[in-house]
Amino acid sequence: MGLLSVRNRFIEKLRNFATLSDPAEAALEAATRNASKLPARRDLIREGDRPGPVFVVLDGWACRYKILPNGGRQILAYLMPGDCCDLHIGLLAEMDHGIQTITPAQVATISGGEMDSLLTDHRGFARAMYITQLVDEGTMRAWITSMGRRTSKERASHLLCELYLRARNIGLTDGIELVLPLSQIMLADSLGMTPVHLNRVLKELRLSGTIQLRRGSVAIVDPARLAQIAGFDENYLHRRLRPAIAG
Structure with missing residues (x-):
């Protein structure tokens, strides 16, 4: 960037x-x-x-x-x-x-x-x-819903879906790979997990063929599967709004 x-x-x-x-x-x-x-x-x-x-x-x-x-x-x-x-x-x-x-x-x-x-x-x-x-x-x-009701795997998947979609919306990615300048410690601090536990969750997602992790980036290999795991519904990002009259 x-x-x-x-x-x-x-x-x-x-x-x-x-x-x-x-x-x-x-x-x-x-x-x-x-x-x-x-x-x-x-x-x-x-x-x-x-x-x-x-x-x-x-x-x-x-x-x-x-x-x-x-x-x-x-x-x-x-x-x-x-x-x-x-x-x-x-x-x-x-x-x-x-x-x-x-x-x-x-x-x-x-x-x-x-x-x-x-x-x-x-x-x-x-x-x-x-x-x-x-x-x-x-x-x-x-x-808040993730922290209170989603499992660790669902929580991590939901955050990855959100970050990928937000990045795509502003043109930071147009493919399956997203530059993700977040360490696993940072991700753990945002998900309420220990880094060790998060590492296990990400490994499970990787071995299932859902994501690929590289240093500084993540590739969403199977976005439909990731969204299914997360129970992800993008409605809360409200991208479907129609612009109003100029002013």
């Missing part, structure tokens, strides 16, 4: 949820022009910090995470190119989780005041942003 790409994946993602007017797109281009190139494992904000701007990931991967009193980590969500964080986070007194880059990333910041103006001035943008928030909430509900 090159940091010098001229594509604005944030705008591309929003177009899936609403028709953006030319002035709205120009305003968004201007608002995200201040993007910074950040190294991997850089905290954008930490738990307990005072909330600041809205972060927009234009390139690279990041994650939301929480550190437990015993030092353990729970990963709460993965952020891909085009994703943004916490539309109304400025209403809170302090952060209840941290956000950190996973890979080198290009991240723009939009101040609370500027975001309020964008939402007020551009109806299509406001609609798209509210829908992205709803999709994020739907994704969180899917993760």
